[in-house]
Amino acid sequence: MGGLIEQLRALGTLRLAAMAGVGLAVLGLVAWLAGQPQTTKAGEPAGDSLALADRWRQAEAAVQALLDQELADEDGEPALARLLSRLLPAGLPVLLANSSPVRDWESFAHPGAPPRPMHGFRGASGIDGTLSSACGLAEALGDLVLVSGDLALLHDANGWLWRSQLSGRLTVVLIDNGGGGIFEQLPIRTEPAAAMDFERLFAMPQPVDPLALAAVHGVPGRRVAGLATLASDLAWARQQPMALLVISTDRRRDAALRQRLRTMAAAQVTPP
Numbered sequence: 001m002g003g004l005i006e007q008l009r010a011l012g013t014l015r016l017a018a019m020a021g022v023g024l025a026v027l028g029l030v031a032w033l034a035g036q037p038q039t040t041k042a043g044e045p046a047g048d049s050l051a052l053a054d055r056w057r058q059a060e061a062a063v064q065a066l067l068d069q070e071l072a073d074e075d076g077e078p079a080l081a082r083l084l085s086r087l088l089p090a091g092l093p094v095l096l097a098n099s100s101p102v103r104d105w106e107s108f109a110h111p112g113a114p115p116r117p118m119h120g121f122r123g124a125s126g127i128d129g130t131l132s133s134a135c136g137l138a139e140a141l142g143d144l145v146l147v148s149g150d151l152a153l154l155h156d157a158n159g160w161l162w163r164s165q166l167s168g169r170l171t172v173v174l175i176d177n178g179g180g181g182i183f184e185q186l187p188i189r190t191e192p193a194a195a196m197d198f199e200r201l202f203a204m205p206q207p208v209d210p211l212a213l214a215a216v217h218g219v220p221g222r223r224v225a226g227l228a229t230l231a232s233d234l235a236w237a238r239q240q241p242m243a244l245l246v247i248s249t250d251r252r253r254d255a256a257l258r259q260r261l262r263t264m265a266a267a268q269v270t271p272p
């Protein structure tokens with residue numbers, strides 16, 4: 001160590017300062033800092049930082065206005081995330097399943113949505129264990145809304161067995177887009193389509209009626225006709241100890257919509 005210090009000192013990059021009796025090794029930083037233009041006062045953010053924050057706020061406001069406008073007449077998954085985030089009351093905990101639900105909420109939930117505890121399990125188990133995790137959380141918290149995709153829910157359909165023992169309330173909002181909608185966002189569809197069987201290999205739609213499967217376990221459910229009736233369907237579901245609401249969406253159309261929104265949002269952000 002001593003040898004190394006000697007070498008650095010010899011290179012002129014090391015200053016040794018004694019502060020309050022403690023030897024402080026400063027590898028040239030103090031001298032470098034002293035040489036910088038003094039653009040800020042102590043305790044104040046730099047002008048460049050304030051300008052960046054301002055640009056960020058303006059871009060955020062423009063993107064949110066764009067989303068309000070573009071999603072107003074939409075019925076798909078981005079619009080569902082935006083509406084649901086506003087409809088659910090403040091304080092009601094929400095669990096977002098992996099795949100598109102958590103991503104859509106992150107991107108499209110309304111910035112003015114009521115504050116509430118949000119839960120997710122990114123990186124823990126993929127889409128596995130979604131319903132059981134929701135039941136455990138509902139039991140622990142007393143009340144919960146789970147927003148899940150169709151494959152994630154089916155993957156852990158045994159979670160419905162909680163029905164007989166759950167003392168908390170659980171409302172499941174199922175986004176039924178006929179398989180793994182997230183894979184529609186990958187540029188992997190081929191032309192002609194037959195060259196790679198996207199539906200069988202990636203989307204994997206399953207021939208199971210989620211309402212019938214829930215009903216077998218004694219869990220009541222409803223198909224939501226469209227976002228216009230979501231509020232009343234939610235009001236019904238929230239009165240059941242456990243209930244399933246199924247909203248059908250078009251995964252291919254929603255993938256195209258997300259792409260379009262991303263392009264439009266990027267156009268709102270001007271480079272420095």
Ligand SMILES: Cc1ncc(C[n+]2csc(CCOP(=O)(O)OP(=O)(O)O)c2C)c(N)n1
Nearest residue numbers: 099100126127128149150151152180181182
């Ligand atoms: C246990 C497990 N198996 C497989 C996957 C791979 N996987 C990631 S997303 C996904 C599709 C999920 O489909 P769905 O729940 O319907 O959500 P969507 O993609 O339609 O939003 C799959 C199979 C995974 N993450 N975890």
Ligand SMILES: [Mg+2]
Nearest residue numbers: 149150179181
């Ligand atoms: Mg799906």
